[in-house]
Amino acid sequence: MVNDHHTYEKLIAITSAKNVMVDEHLKDHTYTRLGGKADFYVTPETYEQVQEIVKLANEDNLPFTMLGNGSNLIVKDGGIRGIVLNLQQLAAITSDGTTIVAQSGARIIDVSRDALAKKLTGLEFACGIPGSVGGALFMNAGAYGGEIKDVLESTIVVDREGNLLTLSANDLDLEYRSSNIPENGYIVLEATFSLKDGEYDDIKAIMDDLTFKRESKQPLEYPSCGSVFKRPPGYFAGKLIQDSDLQGKQIGGAQVSLKHAGFIVNKDHASAEQYINLIHFVQKTVKEKFGVSLEREVKIIGEDMGE
Template sequence: MNDYKSIANIDPNIEILFNEPLSKYTHTLTGGPADILAFPQSVKQTQALLDYANQQEIPVTVIGNASNLIVRDGGIHGLTMILTKMNKITVHDNHTITADAGAALIDVTKAAQAHSLTGIEFAAGIPGSVGGAIFMNAGAYGGDIDDVVTGAEVLSPNDQVDHLNFKQLDFGYRHCSVQENHQIVLSATFSLNSGIAEKIQKRMTHLNNLRASKQPLELPSCGSVFKRPKGHFAGKLIHDAGLQGFQIGGAQVSLKHAGFIVNVDHATATDYLNVIAHVQKTVFAKFGVHLETEVRIIGEEPVKSL
């Protein structure tokens, strides 16, 4: 690894770790080390880190809550930023909420309920961050983030802060323009409607109970692995292919929900990727349907021993 110790001189208030295992932060409990792992607490600190990376000509990777993410066992070169310390949530008088990128989406739904604001109940159990939810246009139970987002503040690769309106975000199924523009989501604004707190809470509780009854929340996982193929459901295809319980190393197709892959025994990211590849190959062979991954897969392949 290159000597990046000078990054510590940017701001003594930024927590910076070197060669840090990302398995400590991902929901799968897998992933190799980050050369540099930084936890900015503000836009200014994020800009300073990006400026450093640009000057050093090193790659930048941004992670939120790492709930729908697989980091390969070779880890991530360059600078990795985890934004979960940027987590301020502000409720405004005009039925809008502005939340920092690192805020938990679940916390946004709780803030909405506490202020009798409705429209975002569908996200009550989504374990991602606001930034990740924008990046992926996260959704559940008939709702998607683009139903409630009006705009987002982003940091572009040239270190410029821009405000993107709804149209500029160009949302699609598990898609947002920040993906191809390599922008960092800094915050987002949600527009909601006035509601009744008790009814909002009842809906959130119902959806969370439904999630708990159908999904393997008791085991480490990366959430829903595959996008919904047109005209099909990924979980049903995997189930019908007889793949529930299929296991490589410590990674297993969940017995509770075939659309999830769970860590049952000290799995590695390579175990996860091998299970994904086998599921894709088997489902295509049986049904002629290619399952496209929804989970974000990043990082380097592990160095193979001779």
């Protein structure tokens, strides 16, 4: 375990004691309510602090993990070593004309609501996406026919060396549920969205309709990571799982949702191991029955127990 007082002192010198938690339970910071502890859970307040923390991790050879708001993520039961960075305190949303600038820790759903208030159209699709702005760019989040690449103009990131970079949307290789952010080790600090003037009532009507569809079809009453699998070409993941008679299938406290087969819910104090085993079981069953490989949309990080 990376957990020495020397590292703690360096971290609080960069930010402050209230922003550095030791042995923090990560299940308290993920939508699945799964995961072991982080050695250091750090919530910086400025871009400069993020840069300094990245440089410290490099200098002291510390493991370093970026955590969004934990909506599309499974943390394993053994937790995460080293520094876990969360940008929840960087959550400002500002606008100028048809442009909205949102910091990484803001929820993309709140950015869509801000767009509505400013009578700007283009982000309606995001009104039900629970992730942060940083997470939305990381995976080019999308729903109901829209995606981040449609409206993103530029972003400010920190690279692996702690440098501040301004990149255009084209620099990120945004594709279906993917970007080059993870492979380049970028930490998103803010995003600039280019929208269009619209009518408040029209925008609100679309958002109300999408919210109704989401709430009526998705199992929001249980902890989950959202849609577990990417849409396979020519198919729908939920339909394949449903047609494999897997709805209600349970391993420990993890269950394939009875409401939407594309979701796996933490129904009864599941462990991350149970949740992940159920994902693998679903993939294996669908492959055997239909010959279709389901690719995970959700990201799995951390260590198994006993590692």
